[in-house]
Structure formats: C-alpha cells, structure tokens
Amino acid sequence: MSEIVIFGAGGRAGRHAVAEAVARGHRVTAVVRDPAAHQALAGDGVALVRGDATDAGSVAAVAAGHDAAISAVARLDTPPEEFFVGTAHALLDGLARAGVGRLVLIGIGTTLEVSPGVMLLDTPGFPADARAFSLGHVAELEALRAAPTSVDWLVLAPPPTLLDAEAARTGRYRVGGTQVAAAEEGVLFPYADLAAALVDEIEAPKHHRTLVAVAP
Numbered sequence: 001m002s003e004i005v006i007f008g009a010g011g012r013a014g015r016h017a018v019a020e021a022v023a024r025g026h027r028v029t030a031v032v033r034d035p036a037a038h039q040a041l042a043g044d045g046v047a048l049v050r051g052d053a054t055d056a057g058s059v060a061a062v063a064a065g066h067d068a069a070i071s072a073v074a075r076l077d078t079p080p081e082e083f084f085v086g087t088a089h090a091l092l093d094g095l096a097r098a099g100v101g102r103l104v105l106i107g108i109g110t111t112l113e114v115s116p117g118v119m120l121l122d123t124p125g126f127p128a129d130a131r132a133f134s135l136g137h138v139a140e141l142e143a144l145r146a147a148p149t150s151v152d153w154l155v156l157a158p159p160p161t162l163l164d165a166e167a168a169r170t171g172r173y174r175v176g177g178t179q180v181a182a183a184e185e186g187v188l189f190p191y192a193d194l195a196a197a198l199v200d201e202i203e204a205p206k207h208h209r210t211l212v213a214v215a216p
Helices: 012-023 035-041 056-063 080-098 128-146 191-203
Strands: 003-007 027-032 046-050 068-071 102-106 113-115 152-157 211-215
Touching (some): 003 012, 003 056, 012 027, 012 068, 012 191, 027 035, 056 080, 128 152
Parallel strands (some): 003 068, 068 102, 102 152, 152 211
C-alpha cells in the first residue's frame, strides 16, 4: 500500500486515477482548487484537500508523507506555456521538499510524432488554438528535462483523440515510444485504462524522465 497524492483530482482523468488507486488499496490525497465543488471524491481511502499545483509551497504541504504523485492538472484560463511550465517547476520543487520520489504526469497526444521528428501539432492544417495548448505541454516537457531534480518523473501521453469517460476498465493498454500509436477505427481509449497505466507506473516504474505514448 502506498500514499499517493493526485493533483487535478477533480477532472475526468483525475477522478479515474483516484478510483483506480483506491481500488488497488492505496491511500489517496485528492488535491483540487475548490474542495466544496468535489465532495463526491471524499470517502474511504481518500482525503480531499485544497491545493495549488502552481505553488511549490502548496505542493510541498499537501504532498508531505506521500510516496508518489500523479498530475492531471489543466487550466484553460491561463496561457498554456505559463501554466504548464509553472506547474512543472512547482511540482518538482514541492515534491522534492516533501521527499516524494516519483511523479507521473498526463501529457497530450498532439505532442507525439506522426513521423520521425514531426509532432502532430506541427502538421499542416493543425488548428491554431489547439497548437497553442499543445505547445504548453511541449514547454512543460522541456522544463522537466532541464530541471536538476531528485524526482523521477514520467509523462504519459494518451492518444490525440477524445477519451471515453464512461467505458469500463479493461486493464489492457500499450505503452512506449513517442509516436502516435495506430488505433482501431472508432475505438476510444477509456480514461479508466489511462488511470491503470498511471498507477502501474507508480507501483512498478518502467519508464523514467521521458515522454511515452499510452494507447489501447
């Protein structure tokens, strides 16, 4: 049993990560900006707390005593590069202060390659607004790679499509590489299986300080 702190626990990915970790017997601290809006998260094995993933002091305070962390945070009301880079620095700083050694972050599939050296976000016709958000994730990854940190981090990037919030967990997924994985037409990746991949990388880390794709 581990103590896992999950930042961005109120979103779809975060809620599924909480459920997956608790189902495996881990104790979870679910971190959200407004606990009053996410009371459904609280329950056996889950402590619901207020926290700010962009503030290293807040991260250190809520992460104290934990073994690992998951980040599922996102903001649409802040410039993407400012938010994701700030979050990367705050998480690494705060988790190191708290003595948390493992961090698994959720990336975005548009930063995966469609051919060697060509990310999906750089292909012709890619929407400008989506590209700006994707570039925030690119900057986040660069910040993680450049940081002198004791934290063993990993970014897992799901497919560049909508994920299925209602599909049941299958426990089956593919992970590895930096290219967009070929997918069966019409098959969406369940958030529940993304959550399984996140917790698997905490229980038995296989990838370190890199970006890898995860897909059905």
